[in-house]
Amino acid sequence: MIVQFYKHALTALFVCLPSLGLADELSGSNTSWILTSTALVLFMTIPGLSLFYAGLVRSKNVLSVLMQCFAITCLASITWVVFGYSMSFSDGGSFNQWMGSITQNFFLSDVSRSSMSGDIPETVFVMFQMTFAVITPALVIGGFAERMKFSAVLWFTILWLAVVYFPVCHWVWGGGWLSDKGALDFAGGLVVHITAGVGALIAAIVLGSRHGFPQTPLPPHNMTMTVTGAGMLWVGWFGFNGGSALAANGDAGMAILVTHISAAVASLTWMTIEWAKYGKPSVLGIVTGMVAGLGSITPASGFVGPMGAIVIGLSAGFICFTATNFMKRTLKIDDSLDVFPVHGVGGIIGTLLAGIFVASQYGGAGLAEGMTIADQFSVQLMAVVAVIIWTAIASYVILKIIDVICGLRVNDEVERNGLDISEHEEKGYNI
Amino acid sequence: MKLITAIIKPFKLDDVREALTEQGIQGLTVTEVKGFGRQKGHTELYRGAEYVVDFLPKLKIEIGVADENVNQVIEAITRTANTGKIGDGKIFVTTLEQTIRIRTGETGQDAL
Numbered sequence: 001m002i003v004q005f006y007k008h009a010l011t012a013l014f015v016c017l018p019s020l021g022l023a024d025e026l027s028g029s030n031t032s033w034i035l036t037s038t039a040l041v042l043f044m045t046i047p048g049l050s051l052f053y054a055g056l057v058r059s060k061n062v063l064s065v066l067m068q069c070f071a072i073t074c075l076a077s078i079t080w081v082v083f084g085y086s087m088s089f090s091d092g093g094s095f096n097q098w099m100g101s102i103t104q105n106f107f108l109s110d111v112s113r114s115s116m117s118g119d120i121p122e123t124v125f126v127m128f129q130m131t132f133a134v135i136t137p138a139l140v141i142g143g144f145a146e147r148m149k150f151s152a153v154l155w156f157t158i159l160w161l162a163v164v165y166f167p168v169c170h171w172v173w174g175g176g177w178l179s180d181k182g183a184l185d186f187a188g189g190l191v192v193h194i195t196a197g198v199g200a201l202i203a204a205i206v207l208g209s210r211h212g213f214p215q216t217p218l219p220p221h222n223m224t225m226t227v228t229g230a231g232m233l234w235v236g237w238f239g240f241n242g243g244s245a246l247a248a249n250g251d252a253g254m255a256i257l258v259t260h261i262s263a264a265v266a267s268l269t270w271m272t273i274e275w276a277k278y279g280k281p282s283v284l285g286i287v288t289g290m291v292a293g294l295g296s297i298t299p300a301s302g303f304v305g306p307m308g309a310i311v312i313g314l315s316a317g318f319i320c321f322t323a324t325n326f327m328k329r330t331l332k333i334d335d336s337l338d339v340f341p342v343h344g345v346g347g348i349i350g351t352l353l354a355g356i357f358v359a360s361q362y363g364g365a366g367l368a369e370g371m372t373i374a375d376q377f378s379v380q381l382m383a384v385v386a387v388i389i390w391t392a393i394a395s396y397v398i399l400k401i402i403d404v405i406c407g408l409r410v411n412d413e414v415e416r417n418g419l420d421i422s423e424h425e426e427k428g429y430n431i
Numbered sequence: 432m433k434l435i436t437a438i439i440k441p442f443k444l445d446d447v448r449e450a451l452t453e454q455g456i457q458g459l460t461v462t463e464v465k466g467f468g469r470q471k472g473h474t475e476l477y478r479g480a481e482y483v484v485d486f487l488p489k490l491k492i493e494i495g496v497a498d499e500n501v502n503q504v505i506e507a508i509t510r511t512a513n514t515g516k517i518g519d520g521k522i523f524v525t526t527l528e529q530t531i532r533i534r535t536g537e538t539g540q541d542a543l
Contacts (some may be wrong), residue, residue, distance in 0.1 A: 217482035219475060278476055288478055325479035338478055 024119040029248045031120045034128050037243025041131035044236030045138050046073050052229030052287075053142055056337055059221040060418025061146045062428035068153050069138050075157050076134040082107055084133055085126050087166040089174045097177040099167045118246060128243060129169075136165050136192045142337030143200025144207050144408075146218075147415055150423045151406045156203075159398045164195050164391050172383070182368050183383040184358060184376070186255065187244035189299020189351040190387045197344015198391040200335055206399045207409050209334035211416065218336075223283055230287035234263055237294050241301035251365075255301040258309035259294065265310050266293020269317025288342060292320035295346035300354035305363025312353050316346050348384050355380035432527035432540065433501050437492045438466060438520040439512040444490055450507040454500065457543075462491045470518030489520060495530050495543050 050069040054062050076084075086105035093101060105111065108126065117125035137157045141148075148156075171178040172185045185191060212218060220226060241259045245252035270289025275281040296316035297309060304312065323341035327333050335341070355377035358364040367376055402408055409415075414422040421427060439447060444461065451459065465486035472485040496504050505522055513519055532542040 214480065217475070217484065218480075219477050219482065274476075278481075280476070282476060284477055321479075328479045 024116060026116065026121065027119040027247070030118075030246065031124055033248035033252065034120050034124050034243055034246060037239035038124065038128045038131055040236045040239025041128070041135065041243065042073075044233055044240060045069060045131070045135045048229050048232030048236050049135065049138055050229065051225045052233060052291075053145065053226075053337055055222040055225030055227075055229065056220045057146050058218060058418070059428055060420055062221065062420065063424055063426055064150070064419035065141065065145060067150065067424060068141050071150075071154060072138045072141070072157050073134050075154060076137055076161060077130055079158055079161050080126075080130045080133045084161060084166050085111075085129065087162070088129070088133075088169040091175070092170070096175060097180070098171070099176070100170050100174050120246065125246075128246075132188060132192060132240075133161060133165055133169070136188075136196050137161060137199075139192070139196035139339055139343055140199045140203065142339040143203040143335045145336040146210050146419065147207055147409050148203075149407060149410055150419075152402050152408050155402045155405060156398065159402070160199060160395065163394045163398060164199065165191070168195055168387055168390065171387075178383050178386070181379050181382070182371065182376070183379050184303055184354045185299040185351060185383070186302030186354070187241045187298045189296075189347040189354070190383055193295045193298060193343040193347025194351070194384065194387050195391045197340040197342075197347060198388050199395045200337075200339035201333070201344060202392055202395040203399060204333050204335040204340075206396065209332075210336065211412070213334045214328065214332050220284065227283055227287055230290055234290060234294065237263070237298075241298060245302060251302055254305065258304055258306060258312075259297050259301050261306055261309035262293040262297035262313035262316065263290050264293070265313025266290060266296070266317040266320075269293075269314050270321050273318065273321050288324070288338070289317045289321070292316040292342050292346045295343045296320075296350035296353075299347065299351040300357060303354050303358040303365045305357070307363045308353065308357030311357065312350055315349050315353065319349055320345050348388075351384050352377065352380050432530060432543065433496050433498060434525045434527040435492075435494045435496050435501065435504055435508075436523040436525070437494075437508050437512065438464065438489050438522075439492065439508070440514065440519060441488055441490045443512045443514075444492075446511040447492065447508055450511040451494070451504065454503055454507050456494055456496070456504065458494075460493045462493075464489050464491045468518065468521070487518065495527055497540050497543055 046069060050066050053069065054065040057065055083102045083106055085108060087100050087102050090100040090104040092099050111122050111126060113123070115122040137160055140160070141153065169191050170176040172183060172191050173179065178190070183190070210218060237259055238256045242252045242256040245255055267286045267289040270292065271281045271286040274285040293313045293316045296312050300308060300312060320342050323345045324338050327335055327338070327341050356362070356373055358367055358376060359373050360366040367373065399408060410419065410422065448459070466489050467485050467487055470487060472483050472487060475482050475484055494504065501524065508522055529538065530542040531538050
């Protein structure tokens with residue numbers, strides 16, 4: 001992503017000097033791949049994540065999850081078109097360290113059929129990045145599942161994208177201060193998984209636990225749906241990480257390879273720990289391990305090699321397992337679908353380890369010039385801390401504002417009857 | 432007339448039904464139910480959250496029986512629904528005040 005950013009900056013510069021007109025020539029192969037990746041990443045949200053999450057909640061709330069994911073897809077897309085792309089990727093002038101300009105590409109004013117982003121059409125880049133802006137708020141819903149008002153979810157989507165996602169995206173990929181510092185985040189450890197994880201954690205705390213948590217069983221109503229969704233996520237992730245190379249080349253190939261290795265290793269790690277600790281390997285365990293592995297490898301996927309992927313997969317499986325148990329059993333915070341311990345912690349692990357395993361002696365793409373492993377690791381650490389703090393504060397304030405606008409949590413009766421019938425007047429199953 | 436209600440383990444349904452047919456029983460009603468007695472539940476584990484599930488799936492069979500057949504029916508059910516393990520179930524016998532066949536209007540033992 002960093003290399004590509006510089007290419008975009010150069011392109012933007014030349015487009016401003018009409019007499020020169022040295023924009024890259026369109027690469028058909030790269031464009032094909034990114035078009036494909038866009039579809040793969042959208043597929044991750046609808047229906048991949050939708051099914052994964054929907055199966056994990058109780059049947060009386062299955063539609064609420066599907067509805068929220070679907071509505072977020074639509075709303076986030078429009079928000080991206082109206083001002084999200086501009087805020088994330090345009091030049092913010094004197095504020096460029098912190099955010100892009102909201103007006104420069106308002107409603108994609110500067111994007112045309114022929115405008116380019118590197119050697120792919122800008123429309124393709126806009127769409128590809130859009131799918132990331134779509135899945136991130138969709139991930140957050142796991143933190144407040146089964147108890148947040150639908151209207152509040154919609155408000156949250158717009159406000160949270162505007163104040164958390166677009167700025168952080170700009171910091172890391174849009175030419176902001178973190179990219180200036182050389183922070184490595186290939187496909188969204190900071191931008192997607194840490195923001196979503198922290199957002200979900202704050203929401204879980206602000207909204208409070210579901211009735212009955214943690215004593216009453218609140219088991220998944222349809223594990224088959226969840227495992228189906230998990231498979232879709234794994235496949236789609238090839239577009240998420242492979243597409244972030246913005247090219248059909250060896251970088252993309254390695255990104256997919258390490259993504260796959262991390263998923264497989266983390267899945268078996270979680271399964272094994274669960275088997276040893278509780279006596280049986282579970283399906284939910286193995287797919288959760290998979291998500292942990294995929295989330296962790298995401299920021300590192302363009303920078304590490306297979307050895308790094310194995311270490312990341314093992315770490316993710318082990319640490320995210322521990323974190324999930326800690327949240328549920330010790331802290332008793334009802335992050336209903338474990339967004340923070342899996343995506344948040346996973347993203348943190350991957351972002352930090354990227355700083356180590358990027359080194360060529362570990363099979364990585366090689367440290368940036370003049371940087372040692374220690375240097376890079378401290379940049380990664382600083383980036384992680386900054387994103388966590390910003391996301392936490394902003395999410396908290398946004399939730400409080402929404403509480404005033406329309407209220408956050410449904411009342412007792414609605415929660416007991418289920419969101420499907422109360423908020424949507426529908427039943428998921430009419431068996 | 433008596434109403435015989437039997438709670439049995441679900442997989443025993445076919446055996447019990449066969450035995451009742453041999454007895455000349457021509458109709459019965461089956462409902463899926465949950466319950467517990469002395470059989471303990473089981474634990475389920477979801478991402479570190481462990482739950483004890485007390486209620487176990489069972490089947491409830493209801494049969495209207497003429498007084499003179501009650502003992503044979505009870506014996507048939509007891510013999511075929513038995514596994515020897517805890518959780519085999521129970522049979523309740525209650526007095527059946529009236530029975531009516533909806534199609535013909537027949538009442539009493541003719542309606543059984």
